[in-house]
Amino acid sequence: MSAESRPERSKVQRSLAGNIAFALGLIVVLATTVLGAFAAVALLLDAADAAPLSSVVPDDGQNALVIGGIALGGVTGLVLPVVVFGMVKGSEETPRVGAGAAGWKLLALLAFDVYVLVLAVVVAQLGWILPKGVTTLVAVFAVGFSWMPLAMIPRERLGLASRQPE
Numbered sequence: 001m002s003a004e005s006r007p008e009r010s011k012v013q014r015s016l017a018g019n020i021a022f023a024l025g026l027i028v029v030l031a032t033t034v035l036g037a038f039a040a041v042a043l044l045l046d047a048a049d050a051a052p053l054s055s056v057v058p059d060d061g062q063n064a065l066v067i068g069g070i071a072l073g074g075v076t077g078l079v080l081p082v083v084v085f086g087m088v089k090g091s092e093e094t095p096r097v098g099a100g101a102a103g104w105k106l107l108a109l110l111a112f113d114v115y116v117l118v119l120a121v122v123v124a125q126l127g128w129i130l131p132k133g134v135t136t137l138v139a140v141f142a143v144g145f146s147w148m149p150l151a152m153i154p155r156e157r158l159g160l161a162s163r164q165p166e
Contacts, residue, residue: 029081036077041069044120061127064139068120071143072113079109112147119143 044065048057057065083102090096097105123139130138 025081025085029078032077032081033074034077036073036080037070038073040073040076041066044069044072044117048124056121057124058127060130060132061124061135063132063136064120064124064127064143067136067139067143068116068123071147072116072120075116076109076113079105115147116143119146 045062048054048062048065083097083105086097087099087102088096120139120143123142124135126138127135
């Protein structure tokens, strides 16, 4: 027999199980973030080389698409599993995300993805007049930081505040 009482042992076991579940969830989120970034970069570069964007994006502007692909795929890979986990897991403090709220979050993610894609293509147009290095530098600041002010606006101001059940 151990010196621990029965409730303390179950609390320790629940804590260990919770830590393992958290670690697995974190690994899934990190993997989808990295794989999403790689996939978006590969798709955008393929689109710039042989598909619809081939005549639109100059060779010196392709790095802007890489930077846009990293932002687009990374954020998408981060948000999708978090929304899915939020629909499955809930507690008294943070209730489950309903289907309607998840739909709004995914619609906001789609709007962000379209914004980043359009911005990356617009910044890539600088490749017609600027060298590759300068275009890349401008793309880092334009694509990487242009959405930061929007992220700093309180969610309530945008009508995205989560509503708690009463």
